[in-house]
Amino acid sequence: MKKRILFVDDDPNVLRGLKRMLRSMRHEWDMVFVESGNAALEIMAAHGFDVVLTDMRMPEMNGVELLEEVRTRHPETVRMVLSGYSDPNMILQSVRVAHQYISKPTNPGELKDKISRSFALADLLPDTPLLKMISNLEAVPILPAMYRQVRAELEKEEPAIGRVGGIISRDPAMAAKILQVVNSSFFGTPRHIESPAQAVTFLGLDTIKPLVLTVKAFSKFDPEKIPSRDLEQIQSHSIRTGAVARAIAKAKGLDKGLTDDAFMAGLLHDLGKPVLMDRFQDDYHALLKASRESGCSLYQAENEAFGVCHAKAGAYLLGLWGLPQAIVKVVGFHHAPNQCPCYKATLLPVVHIANALTQAEDCSRIEEGGIPGIDQTYLERIGLKGCLQDWTKICREALDREKG
Numbered sequence: 224m225k226k227r228i229l230f231v232d233d234d235p236n237v238l239r240g241l242k243r244m245l246r247s248m249r250h251e252w253d254m255v256f257v258e259s260g261n262a263a264l265e266i267m268a269a270h271g272f273d274v275v276l277t278d279m280r281m282p283e284m285n286g287v288e289l290l291e292e293v294r295t296r297h298p299e300t301v302r303m304v305l306s307g308y309s310d311p312n313m314i315l316q317s318v319r320v321a322h323q324y325i326s327k328p329t330n331p332g333e334l335k336d337k338i339s340r341s342f343a344l345a346d347l348l349p350d351t352p353l354l355k356m357i358s359n360l361e362a363v364p365i366l367p368a369m370y371r372q373v374r375a376e377l378e379k380e381e382p383a384i385g386r387v388g389g390i391i392s393r394d395p396a397m398a399a400k401i402l403q404v405v406n407s408s409f410f411g412t413p414r415h416i417e418s419p420a421q422a423v424t425f426l427g428l429d430t431i432k433p434l435v436l437t438v439k440a441f442s443k444f445d446p447e448k449i450p451s452r453d454l455e456q457i458q459s460h461s462i463r464t465g466a467v468a469r470a471i472a473k474a475k476g477l478d479k480g481l482t483d484d485a486f487m488a489g490l491l492h493d494l495g496k497p498v499l500m501d502r503f504q505d506d507y508h509a510l511l512k513a514s515r516e517s518g519c520s521l522y523q524a525e526n527e528a529f530g531v532c533h534a535k536a537g538a539y540l541l542g543l544w545g546l547p548q549a550i551v552k553v554v555g556f557h558h559a560p561n562q563c564p565c566y567k568a569t570l571l572p573v574v575h576i577a578n579a580l581t582q583a584e585d586c587s588r589i590e591e592g593g594i595p596g597i598d599q600t601y602l603e604r605i606g607l608k609g610c611l612q613d614w615t616k617i618c619r620e621a622l623d624r625e626k627g
């Protein structure tokens with residue numbers, strides 16, 4: 224079935240330009256062009272759309288107001304802003320409701336790529352209530368203590384950007400949100416993002432401050448509903464996996480870009496856990512506890528209980544937020560690399576092994592023969608079985624450095 228895309232802009236010339244630009248896609252996509260938010264809502268009530276792209280400044284209903292309505296009425300639709308408007312306050316407001324922001328003028332390649340990528344996400348997650356919930360998630364909840372730390376630094380008379388970056392890069396949920404913002408072309412994305420801390424420096428305090436304090440781009444967990452200990456463990460495991468993935472990538476001789484991506488993929492690989500925790504609360508806590516005690520694989524238990532695992536849930540959210548494809552794939556298949564359509568992807572074995580080794584070290588299970596969670600068939604298939612011993616040593620050294 225053809226994918227359906229709705230373009231909304233009050234300037235008919237812009238719509239004509241878009242139509243011309245995307246003419247070559249007319250056999251694959253059904254494209255509808257309307258001149259106002261009201262017209263968009265009317266047509267959406269009659270026909271479902273996979274993606275809506277809207278201008279920001281329009282009379283009667285602006286882009287943020289339109290996307291807020293779309294979020295409520297059609298949560299399954301991917302929401303994008305396509306605008307040349309440059310009021311930073313309004314742009315920051317759009318971070319709450321838009322999954323992605325594309326600056327005008329744009330080129331056909333960028334536009335086709337961003338739209339096509341959002342279609343590919345449907346393969347990750349079946350159309351369930353969870354998909355709608357993830358699509359409407361403004362932020363992945365974080366530990367109240369981390370939230371207080373970042374707020375306290377930003378509320379100082381002279382906040383230190385380095386300190387803010389340091390706090391944010393130790394929390395996968397905050398890091399993911401910052402990477403979503405820095406990937407929106409409004410801010411002139413740098414060619415390569417080294418780390419969440421560098422993304423914070425790139426955006427600068429003028430953006431980060433209102434983003435956290437006014438727009439409330441980060442949201443904190445309610446400790447009444449969810450035990451902080453669960454989240455603390457996920458956070459610390461994620462930081463450690465990031466460090467191990469970076470060390471393995473370095474030892475493998477990968478270039479700096481890939482080594483940086485290995486760290487970020489490691490840091491973000493379990494982002495789906497707090498997402499599921501937020502949604503299933505007590506049930507998820509019980510699942511975590513049972514998996515810890517029995518040593519059984521959590522992702523399989525999640526699949527059985529909720530019909531989806533944290534790997535797919537996290538990858539879906541990161542893809543929706545426009546994070547680089549390489550990272551989204553690694554996150555989505557870190558437990559089942561053999562199922563990845565591009566199973567040879569350089570970073571997938573790195574994070575798959577870094578995750579299993581970190582987990583095994585945390586539970587002191589390495590010595591008991593074999594490492595749980597490593598897909599041996601996969602390693603054999605890609606010719607990396609012989610590396611495991613060296614990588615285990617690298618993992619231990621990296622974890623010692625993290626402790627130190």
Ligand SMILES: [Fe+2]
Pocket residue numbers: 492493533534557558578
């Ligand atoms: Fe995982």
Ligand SMILES: [Fe+2]
Pocket residue numbers: 460464492493578
């Ligand atoms: Fe993990």
